[in-house]
Amino acid sequence: xxxxxxxxxxxxxxxxxxxxxxxxxxxxxxxxxxxxxxxxxxxxxxxxxxxxxxxxxxxxxxxxxxxxxxxxxxxxxxxxxxxxxxxxxxxxxxxxxxxxxxxxxxxxxxxxxxxxxxxxxxxxxxxxxxxxxxxxxxxxxxxxxxxxxxxxxx
Amino acid sequence: xxxxxxxxxxxxxxxxxxxxxxxxxxxxxxxxxxxxxxxxxxxxxxxxxxxxxxxxxxxxxxxxxxxxxxxxxxxxxxxxxxxxxxxxxxxxxxxxxxxxxxxxxxxxxxxxxxxxxxxxxxxxxxxxxxxxxxxxxxxxxxxxxxxxxxxxxxxxxxxxxxxxxxxxxxxxxxxxxxxxxxxxxxxxxxxxxxxxxxxxxxxxxxxxxxxxxxxxxxxxxxxxxxxxxxxxxxxxxxxxxxxxxxxxxxxxxxxxxxxxxxxxxxxxxxx
Numbered sequence: 413x414x415x416x417x418x419x420x421x422x423x424x425x426x427x428x429x430x431x432x433x434x435x436x437x438x439x440x441x442x443x444x445x446x447x448x449x450x451x452x453x454x455x456x457x458x459x460x461x462x463x464x465x466x467x468x469x470x471x472x473x474x475x476x477x478x479x480x481x482x483x484x485x486x487x488x489x490x491x492x493x494x495x496x497x498x499x500x501x502x503x504x505x506x507x508x509x510x511x512x513x514x515x516x517x518x519x520x521x522x523x524x525x526x527x528x529x530x531x532x533x534x535x536x537x538x539x540x541x542x543x544x545x546x547x548x549x550x551x552x553x554x555x556x557x558x559x560x561x562x563x564x565x566x
Numbered sequence: 567x568x569x570x571x572x573x574x575x576x577x578x579x580x581x582x583x584x585x586x587x588x589x590x591x592x593x594x595x596x597x598x599x600x601x602x603x604x605x606x607x608x609x610x611x612x613x614x615x616x617x618x619x620x621x622x623x624x625x626x627x628x629x630x631x632x633x634x635x636x637x638x639x640x641x642x643x644x645x646x647x648x649x650x651x652x653x654x655x656x657x658x659x660x661x662x663x664x665x666x667x668x669x670x671x672x673x674x675x676x677x678x679x680x681x682x683x684x685x686x687x688x689x690x691x692x693x694x695x696x697x698x699x700x701x702x703x704x705x706x707x708x709x710x711x712x713x714x715x716x717x718x719x720x721x722x723x724x725x726x727x728x729x730x731x732x733x734x735x736x737x738x739x740x741x742x743x744x745x746x747x748x749x750x751x752x753x754x755x756x757x758x759x760x761x762x763x764x765x766x767x768x769x770x771x772x773x774x775x776x777x778x779x780x781x782x783x784x785x786x787x788x789x790x791x792x793x794x795x796x797x798x799x800x801x802x803x804x805x806x807x808x809x810x811x812x813x814x815x816x817x818x819x820x821x822x823x824x825x826x827x828x829x830x831x832x833x834x835x836x837x
Contacts, residue, residue, distance in 0.1 A: 472746065482740035486747045491755045512743045549751070552776075556748040557736050561770040562679035562709040564583075564637060 417442045417518060424465055424518075426493055426542060434535045441524035447471075447511035453494070460497035460505045461522045466490055469515025474508045486553070487512065496543050498522030567803065569609040569654025570596060574647055575629070581713050584680060585645055586621065586633040592652065600624060601662030602687030603794060603822040607802045608632060609654030610647070614640040617799040617817070619684035620658060625694065630655070633683035633715065659802045661822045663688040663792060668764035672701040674756060674786075676777045678749055678769020679708055682715050684794050684821075685768050693727045703730040703756050707749025707773070710735050711742050730757055749773065753780040760785035768794040775833050778825055791825040793832075 418439040421427055427435060445464070447453060453464065453471060464471075471494055472484040485507065488494045494517075497505050503522065529536030572589040579585050587608075591598065600620050609615040616638075622631035636645045647653070665688055673692060677685050692702055704723075708714050714733060724731045732752050734745035745752070750773070763786050767777050774793050781791055797809040797816040809816040812831035814823070825832075 470743075470745070472740075474740065480739075484738050484740060484742065484746045486751075487734075487745045489745065489755070553748050553751050556750065556772070556776060559772060560709070560736070561748070561773045562707075562713065562736065564635075 441521040445519045447515045453509040454505045460503045462519045463495035464517040467516045470512040571652045584635045589630045600658040603662040604658035606655045606657030610643045613643040616640045621683040621686045623690035665691045669698045672758040672763045674703045674765045676705045676767045678773040681769030705752045706733045750776045750780045765791045788826045794821045
């Protein structure tokens with residue numbers, strides 16, 4: 413019996429509302445992955461050929477800041493999506509990603525999914541709509557971080 | 567109203583600029599009671615008076631605790647006080663967290679920075695009657711890991727009282743293994759049923775505005791979201807007008823407001 417990831421993809425809130433045929437197409441580009449605590453998912457500048465849906469665990473998005481060292485910009489946890497660089501040319505990661513805890517995720521092949529979106533524009537629209545929401549939420553959160561809300565006023 | 571003298575039993579340093587005063591009345595027969603969310607006016611004799619939320623458990627009385635950040639003349643002077651020194655207290659003032667409205671519901675508490683201090687008495691009240699509430703979730707955000715208040719208690723609560731506690735910081739060095747990001751990002755995935763949730767929020771006003779947005783987006787009813795507002799307060803009893811917040815006075819109509827009551831003025835720069 414061949415086990416597919418279709419049931420697991422279907423149950424993820426990120427993909428709720430998609431038609432069954434689109435779930436099948438997406439699951440065809442998916443595989444389970446595991447990362448030990450401390451392991452690197454990707455480095456800044458690497459080809460961004462995947463995105464990840466974190467099922468369990470915590471991943472830190474990091475960058476090196478001169479004189480400060482490795483700095484975590486945000487963390488991505490269970491139920492959240494990691495990575496949108498696969499969508500946009502030149503498809504290169506902009507930051508490092510490191511598992512802070514033992515992490516289980518579904519990795520989606522970006523080239524595979526981009527090709528399917530090119531063939532099926534309804535799928536493409538559904539994917540881009542979902543990622544736009546994520547990018548907007550991350551932008552809003554980053555703006556709040558920039559405000560330094562807890563800093564002393566005046 | 568005359569301040570009643572209270573002597574300092576202990577000054578506990580919480581973070582580098584935040585401290586807690588533990589106080590007992592000089593008059594051991596003084597009757598004092600408060601509800602979670604209320605505040606006192608604390609008077610440093612010869613310096614001035616500031617409003618500070620009560621951060622202790624009602625069950626600790628006659629001991630009262632106040633956690634405050636050193637931000638101005640009075641709090642700077644307060645921070646120099648030692649065990650045995652005396653401060654004046656007027657109060658308690660203001661409205662309280664309507665914890666009884668949360669019975670039978672999930673409770674989500676969203677705290678930002680020192681905003682955890684006015685919520686701590688409400689947490690104690692929830693834990694005192696734990697079986698009356700369904701899930702209790704505390705989402706707590708601070709600037710850095712070094713700014714986390716009441717660390718030891720957070721660990722105790724997590725283990726002992728079946729509370730879901732999630733902490734996040736806005737910025738951290740690479741040795742921090744926890745969440746990084748603003749506290750609002752934890753709301754979409756927090757484990758509560760929005761159709762039957764009661765929410766209490768306290769922190770910087772911009773944080774509260776965006777927290778309310780996320781709670782409403784998730785489906786929590788506006789009349790079940792409560793916030794603790796903050797304005798400069800002088801008299802504490804609704805006379806001077808310094809704390810006027812639209813048609814309300816924070817000192818006597820607040821500081822705890824239901825979201826529906828202040829939704830129209832929340833975030834208005836003129837107010």
